[in-house]
Amino acid sequence: MTGLDALRSPLSFLESRLEDIPHGDVLDAEESWWKSEGVAISDAIDRAGTPWLLMFNRPGERVDQILYPREYQTILRRGCRSGVVWRALEEKSLIPTYLLMCNISFHDPGTCCPYTVSLGTAVPLAKYGSAELQLRFLPELLRKDDSVWRAPRG
Numbered sequence: 001m002t003g004l005d006a007l008r009s010p011l012s013f014l015e016s017r018l019e020d021i022p023h024g025d026v027l028d029a030e031e032s033w034w035k036s037e038g039v040a041i042s043d044a045i046d047r048a049g050t051p052w053l054l055m056f057n058r059p060g061e062r063v064d065q066i067l068y069p070r071e072y073q074t075i076l077r078r079g080c081r082s083g084v085v086w087r088a089l090e091e092k093s094l095i096p097t098y099l100l101m102c103n104i105s106f107h108d109p110g111t112c113c114p115y116t117v118s119l120g121t122a123v124p125l126a127k128y129g130s131a132e133l134q135l136r137f138l139p140e141l142l143r144k145d146d147s148v149w150r151a152p153r154g
Contacts, residue, residue, distance in 0.1 A: 010034075010106035014099065021099060030082055030103045038078070042108040044071045075111050077146050079104055084115040085122050085150070086142040094123075118150040 011031045014021055021027070048069035057063045079100070087096040097119060105112045122141040125134060140149040 010103040013106065014102060026082065026087075026096070027099060027103050030100065033078065034103075034107050038075065039107055041071045041074055042111075045069050045075070045108070048072075072111075075104075075108060076114055076150065079111065079115055080118075080148045080150055081144060081146070083144070085118050085148070086144060088119060088123055089126050089138075089142060114150060 009031055011021075011027050014027070048071070051066050051068045051072075054063060054065045054067050082100060083090070084097055084100055084104070087100065088094050101112050101115060104115075118141060122138065125137060125141070129137075137149075142148070
């Protein structure tokens, strides 16, 4: 495989660099989703521009809320359901998460920032947090549906 061929898809790139990728069907499914839906969503996000700050609501109250394009939330939810955060703890390794983030960032690098913030909260909490804090927050951070706590919620 030539260097250019490896850059045609994230999975091709990973396979050109790593001998054995322990991913099962997860990366295949993500790559397929990106090709069928994700790239168009990423393009829509690019057209919408960067997130913006809503300083005041309609009644004039200060809210300081960061707003994101609707499509951005679609991509973030997809990654969360796929396991960008929960896989690291469930599989007791950061490798599955890194492979998934590599796959996602191939098409839209900016999406990985919120995943990194969420992962950077969940892993230390699981490792160093008291049992009380873990019980209170880990279930929320490790959900496998759209109700998962993540940054940004927007």
